[in-house]
Amino acid sequence: MTIQLHDTLRGKKVPFEPQREGEVTMYLCGPTVYNYAHIGNARPAVVFDLLARVLRRHYKLTFARNITDVDDKINAASLETGKPIEEITARFIKAYNDDMGALGVQPPDIEPRATQHIEVMIAMIEALIDKGFAYEAEGHVLFDVSSYKDYGALSKRDLREMIAGSRVEVAPYKRAPHDFVLWKPSTPELPGWDSPWGRGRPGWHIECSAMAEKHLGDTIDIHAGGQDLVFPHHENEFAQSCCAHDGAPFAHYWLHNGFLSIDQTKMSKSLGNVLLVHNLIETIPGEVIRLALLSAHYRQPLDWSDETIAKARRMLDRLYGAVRGIVVPDEVRAAAVVPQALVDALEDDINTPKALAELFDLARALNKSDDDGEKTSLAAQIYAAGDLMGLLGSDPEEWFAGASDGDLPAEEVEALIAKRNAAKAERDFELADAIREQLSDAGVSIQDGREGTTWRRNG
Numbered sequence: 001m002t003i004q005l006h007d008t009l010r011g012k013k014v015p016f017e018p019q020r021e022g023e024v025t026m027y028l029c030g031p032t033v034y035n036y037a038h039i040g041n042a043r044p045a046v047v048f049d050l051l052a053r054v055l056r057r058h059y060k061l062t063f064a065r066n067i068t069d070v071d072d073k074i075n076a077a078s079l080e081t082g083k084p085i086e087e088i089t090a091r092f093i094k095a096y097n098d099d100m101g102a103l104g105v106q107p108p109d110i111e112p113r114a115t116q117h118i119e120v121m122i123a124m125i126e127a128l129i130d131k132g133f134a135y136e137a138e139g140h141v142l143f144d145v146s147s148y149k150d151y152g153a154l155s156k157r158d159l160r161e162m163i164a165g166s167r168v169e170v171a172p173y174k175r176a177p178h179d180f181v182l183w184k185p186s187t188p189e190l191p192g193w194d195s196p197w198g199r200g201r202p203g204w205h206i207e208c209s210a211m212a213e214k215h216l217g218d219t220i221d222i223h224a225g226g227q228d229l230v231f232p233h234h235e236n237e238f239a240q241s242c243c244a245h246d247g248a249p250f251a252h253y254w255l256h257n258g259f260l261s262i263d264q265t266k267m268s269k270s271l272g273n274v275l276l277v278h279n280l281i282e283t284i285p286g287e288v289i290r291l292a293l294l295s296a297h298y299r300q301p302l303d304w305s306d307e308t309i310a311k312a313r314r315m316l317d318r319l320y321g322a323v324r325g326i327v328v329p330d331e332v333r334a335a336a337v338v339p340q341a342l343v344d345a346l347e348d349d350i351n352t353p354k355a356l357a358e359l360f361d362l363a364r365a366l367n368k369s370d371d372d373g374e375k376t377s378l379a380a381q382i383y384a385a386g387d388l389m390g391l392l393g394s395d396p397e398e399w400f401a402g403a404s405d406g407d408l409p410a411e412e413v414e415a416l417i418a419k420r421n422a423a424k425a426e427r428d429f430e431l432a433d434a435i436r437e438q439l440s441d442a443g444v445s446i447q448d449g450r451e452g453t454t455w456r457r458n459g
C-alpha cells in the first residue's frame, strides 16, 4: 500500500510520492528555547517522530527539526532573569532533547540552530529584495505580500478580505498591514548581526525558510508543525521560499497536528494550567505520555486530563501483561515482522487509534493462545510493533515493579495536589496544610513553584 498523508494545501488525504526515488526530506518547526516544552509542544515532536519511523522503513529520510534560538521571547527571558541569552538557550536546548528523549522521540538527522544560519538568511533576504518581493524601510526589511499572488493559498485566506478586516495598528515603515518582517534592527543590548541593512536580527519566518533551503534544498517533501503554525508562520515561509526560488514549490506535503487542551480548556500561562513535560516525567513514565499523545488521531484535538494518563497507563498494563513471562529468543525477536494491518494503519495518514487497536488484537490473541510457539511469535510481533511505535521498550517485570511498589499511585498524588491547590485558592489553608501532611506521611514531598506544584517521592 502507498503511504497516504493529509496535505493542508490540498485540503485532503493524498498518496505520498517523494520527489526523488527512495529519498525523503522532512522539516519540522522545532522549539523556541526560552522555557521547558509543554505537553502541547510534545505532540508534534512525538507524532512526527512516529511518521519519521514509518518513512524510514521505505526511504532514506533526512529529517530536520530546527531550534529557534533568536527570538524576542528569549530576549525577554534574559532581561527577566538577568541570565545571558546563550545560557538560557543552551539550557533549554538540552532540556528539550532530554525531555523529548524521555518520550521516545529519536533525535532528528539535523538540528539546525537559527543563530548559526544568519548568513543564509541574509542571502535569502537579499535575493527577495533583488527579485522585487521585499523592501527595506527604516532598518527593517519587509516581505511585500502584494507582490506574491498565491499568498493565502495554504491557510485559505483571501488577502483583500484580510486587509479589509484588519484592525491592527500598522507600523509606519510598512507599506501594507500584512507585510511581515524579514529583518529588524537591534539596539546595542539586543543580539544582532551586521547586515546590508545595519546591525539587526532576523524575523522568525525567514529562519525556517533559510534553514530548510540550506539543509534540504529548495523544495522539500514534507513540512510539518502544529496547526497554529499554518498562519502566519507557514504561509509566510511558503511565500518567502517560493519567491526566493523562482516559484519552485517549498513543500509537496504540509502536515499539521491538532491542538492539545487541558481538561477541556486551552493551555495558557494566564490560566496557570501549563503542563511541562519536564515535570510530568518526574512522576509519569515517558512511555505513558507517549502513548497518551498517540491515542488520538494526530489531526484531531486531544484533551489531556488525569483520565487520559490513567487510560494510557492501563493500555500499557494490558500490553505488558500480555507479553509478561514469555521469553522471546533474540533471533525470534530480530526476525519478527510488524503485522501488515498495523503498518497499513500507520501508513494511512498516521492512523494511531487503528494501529493501537491492531496491537490490542495481538495482545488478545496472545492471552487466548495456549500454544507456546504461537505465543512466542505473537509476543515477538507485539515487540516489533512496539519498536516501530516507540513503545514497549521496558522489561515487563520492571514495568510492573515500577507500577505496584505499594506507593500512593501517581493519580492519587495528583488528585490530592489538585485538591490542595483548590483549597489554597479558596484560602482554606487548614485543609491545604492537612493535605500536605497527608502527602508527607505517604512519603511524598511537594514544592510550589512558578509553573505549578511539583512532587517527588522521598528516598
Ligand code: AMP
Residues within 6 Å of the ligand: 029, 030, 031, 032, 039, 040, 041, 042, 043, 044, 225, 226, 227, 228, 229, 257, 258, 259, 260, 261, 267
Ligand atoms: P512554539 O515553541 O510555540 O513555536 O511551539 C512548538 C510546536 O508546538 C509548534 O509546532 C506548535 O504548533 C506546537 N504546539 C504549541 N502548542 C500546542 C498545543 N497546545 N497542542 C499541540 N501543539 C502545540
Ligand code: ZN
Residues within 6 Å of the ligand: 028, 029, 030, 208, 233, 237
Ligand atoms: Zn518554521
